[in-house]
Amino acid sequence: xxxxxxxxxxxxxxxxxxxxxxxxxxxxxxxxxxxxxxxxxxxxxxxxxxxxxxxxxxxxxxxxxxxxxxxxxxxxxxxxxxxxxxxxxxxxxxxxxxxxxxxxxxxxxxxxxxxxxxxxxxxxxxxxxxxxxxxxxxxxxxxxxxxxxxxxxxxxxxxxxxxxxxxxxxxxxxxxxxxxxxxxxxxxxxxxxxxxxxxxxxxxxxxxxxxxxxxxxxxxxxxxxxxxxxxxxxxxxxxxxxx
Amino acid sequence: xxxxxxxxxxxxxxxxxxxxxxxxxxxxxxxxxxxxxxxxxxxxxxxxxxxxxxxxxxxxxxxxxxxxxxxxxxxxxxxxxxxxxxxxxxxxxxxxxxxxxxxxxxxxxxxxxxxxxxxxxxxxxxxxxxxxxxxxxxxxxxxxxxxxxxxxxxxxxxxxxxxxxxxxxxxxxxxxxxxxxxxxxxxxxxxxxxxxxxxxxxxxxxxxxxxxxxxxxxxxxxxxxxxxxxxxxxxxxxxxxxxxxxxxxxxxxxxxxxxxxxxxxxxxxxxxxxxxxxxxxxxxxxxxxxxxxxxxxxxxxxxxxxxxxxxxxxxxxxxxxxxxxxxxxxxxxxxxxxxxxxxxxxxxxxxxxxxxxxxxxxxxxxxxxxxxxxxxxxxxxxxxxxxxxxxxxxxx
Numbered sequence: 105x106x107x108x109x110x111x112x113x114x115x116x117x118x119x120x121x122x123x124x125x126x127x128x129x130x131x132x133x134x135x136x137x138x139x140x141x142x143x144x145x146x147x148x149x150x151x152x153x154x155x156x157x158x159x160x161x162x163x164x165x166x167x168x169x170x171x172x173x174x175x176x177x178x179x180x181x182x183x184x185x186x187x188x189x190x191x192x193x194x195x196x197x198x199x200x201x202x203x204x205x206x207x208x209x210x211x212x213x214x215x216x217x218x219x220x221x222x223x224x225x226x227x228x229x230x231x232x233x234x235x236x237x238x239x240x241x242x243x244x245x246x247x248x249x250x251x252x253x254x255x256x257x258x259x260x261x262x263x264x265x266x267x268x269x270x271x272x273x274x275x276x277x278x279x280x281x282x283x284x285x286x287x288x289x290x291x292x293x294x295x296x297x298x299x300x301x302x303x304x305x306x307x308x309x310x311x312x313x314x315x316x317x318x319x320x321x322x323x324x325x326x327x328x329x330x331x332x333x334x335x336x337x338x339x340x341x342x343x344x345x346x347x
Numbered sequence: 348x349x350x351x352x353x354x355x356x357x358x359x360x361x362x363x364x365x366x367x368x369x370x371x372x373x374x375x376x377x378x379x380x381x382x383x384x385x386x387x388x389x390x391x392x393x394x395x396x397x398x399x400x401x402x403x404x405x406x407x408x409x410x411x412x413x414x415x416x417x418x419x420x421x422x423x424x425x426x427x428x429x430x431x432x433x434x435x436x437x438x439x440x441x442x443x444x445x446x447x448x449x450x451x452x453x454x455x456x457x458x459x460x461x462x463x464x465x466x467x468x469x470x471x472x473x474x475x476x477x478x479x480x481x482x483x484x485x486x487x488x489x490x491x492x493x494x495x496x497x498x499x500x501x502x503x504x505x506x507x508x509x510x511x512x513x514x515x516x517x518x519x520x521x522x523x524x525x526x527x528x529x530x531x532x533x534x535x536x537x538x539x540x541x542x543x544x545x546x547x548x549x550x551x552x553x554x555x556x557x558x559x560x561x562x563x564x565x566x567x568x569x570x571x572x573x574x575x576x577x578x579x580x581x582x583x584x585x586x587x588x589x590x591x592x593x594x595x596x597x598x599x600x601x602x603x604x605x606x607x608x609x610x611x612x613x614x615x616x617x618x619x620x621x622x623x624x625x626x627x628x629x630x631x632x633x634x635x636x637x638x639x640x641x642x643x644x645x646x647x648x649x650x651x652x653x654x655x656x657x658x659x660x661x662x663x664x665x666x667x668x669x670x671x672x673x674x675x676x677x678x679x680x681x682x683x684x685x686x687x688x689x690x691x692x693x694x695x696x697x698x699x700x701x702x703x704x705x706x707x708x709x710x711x712x713x714x715x716x717x718x719x720x721x722x723x724x725x726x727x728x729x730x731x732x733x734x735x736x737x738x739x740x741x742x743x
Binding site: 167169195197199200204206210213215223224226227228232255271 | 348349351354355357358359655656659660661662663664665666669737738739741
């Protein structure tokens with residue numbers, strides 16, 4: 105077990121002494137006390153912990169949704185927070201540097217599958233044609249290209265989750281945050297998702313953090329961070345193959 | 348970039364169209380209210396145009412004959428004809444009454460006019476003008492009369508010999524034209540009982556019924572049963588630019604009130620229908636507020652139904668402006684559908700209204716702009732909610 109941060113490889117995540125306090129004075133609540141974490145590019149790491157341990161707060165800090173109270177955070181080689189200082193444009197950071205996969209796919213219901221994926225590059229200023237080409241490439245890689253023109257409501261749960269993974273990868277972010285991505289899936293499909301995530305991490309050198317309670321996928325991680333009472337502990341995982 | 352609003356509208360077009368239709372009917376009512384006002388103004392102007400007069404001569408200190416009662420003697424017209432600048436002049440009477448027709452009551456304005464003179468309807472769509480001195484009538488088609496129909500006006504029956512169109516009073520009542528003498532009798536003569544009563548009273552008056560002076564009583568009684576009053580004299584001048592000059596001259600030398608077309612238009616449009624215009628204006632304001640409230644409520648509810656999607660959009664880096672624009676476009680889209688439906692609805696139902704409804708293109712353009720402004724204003728509430736959405740909701 106180790107609690108020491110290491111310099112990440114290109115595209116990784118490094119967190120040092122991260123704290124998050126909600127409220128002030130007597131009402132103050134320290135959700136994260138001293139979080140240290142390192143995820144290298146191309147690595148898939150698990151983040152586990154009981155309810156109320158600070159998982160969601162950590163995920164929101166990592167996702168540049170809330171600001172930590174103290175500590176330093178580096179995503180894809182760029183310093184995001186450093187003891188009170190923060191990168192000025194968090195929205196652009198989220199768009200270009202972080203991919204999100206949610207427990208439910210949360211696809212935009214009024215866009216077809218292709219445009220759900222192509223929307224991100226479009227938002228980043230990539231042309232419509234090029235964005236759709238990139239989206240189709242990703243859908244092909246995730247084996248859902250045959251549903252490219254379908255509406256999200258016409259897809260199965262597994263297909264929806266694969267589309268949401270394609271969306272998370274659309275801007276080729278150095279970091280992907282996955283929040284219980286396999287929770288609604290059966291064992292086979294859950295392991296299928298983990299296979300895709302591992303494959304994508306290797307191919308694009310993306311650092312992936314998977315927040316999970318899912319016993320089916322926990323054995324697939326080589327490294328796991330346990331979070332308890334706002335502090336992380338790194339443990340070695342089984343690293344079972346999902347190929 | 349994808350049009351998020353356009354895609355959302357296409358995705359749930361049935362909901363948008365149905366909601367737009369509901370809103371459209373409301374907009375249709377609003378456009379119709381504006382059309383009712385325009386119709387009233389147009390009726391008033393048509394009344395003036397169709398009378399063929401340049402100057403209206405009425406009783407001193409009145410604003411007759413349309414806005415106030417006015418009575419002048421019917422020989423005034425002769426003195427007016429002798430004035431410089433006056434080309435033609437004719438007596439007219441106006442009174443409104445209920446006319447029974449095939450079991451239905453029709454409210455109409457009965458106009459007494461001289462054949463071939465100002466006051467006569469400017470055009471006929473069927474039949475002919477009055478050729479006999481008595482008991483013939485020309486009716487506006489809106490009265491429902493046909494050629495050959497008999498109209499009962501007071502003690503006499505009149506035969507419809509001609510039909511005209513767009514000849515209505517300032518209140519929108521269709522007109523029935525009869526000869527001036529008939530109209531004077533109908534308007535000013537008393538009923539038989541009243542005449543008998545007056546004769547007895549006069550005969551019992553020793554100052555009038557003097558045995559030594561025969562013929563006085565009969566002469567006085569004859570004046571009691573004849574009418575020489577009219578409501579106005581319509582004057583046509585030589586060159587309309589001289590209207591004000593002629594009117595001034597009449598006011599100065601004849602001790603009567605004289606209005607030019609401009610003055611009469613002001614009485615009818617500004618004064619006579621002012622209360623109705625305010626009433627309609629109030630309706631328009633209320634309808635605009637109700638429309639805004641409905642659009643705001645619909646867009647707000649639709650936005651609340653998309654909170655999760657908005658959170659996801661914000662989380663993946665969509666600009667606040669893009670989200671606000673999406674909601675604004677949806678509100679505008681709803682307004683656009685509503686306006687099209689409202690315009691079509693108003694066009695279809697306007698001719699069914701009993702009074703003239705004038706849907707002017709200019710009002711439609713103004714209505715369209717106001718609808719879009721109201722929709723834009725109404726969307727601000729939903730935009731505020733959307734912009735306040737925490738992107739973290741997507742992962743909590």
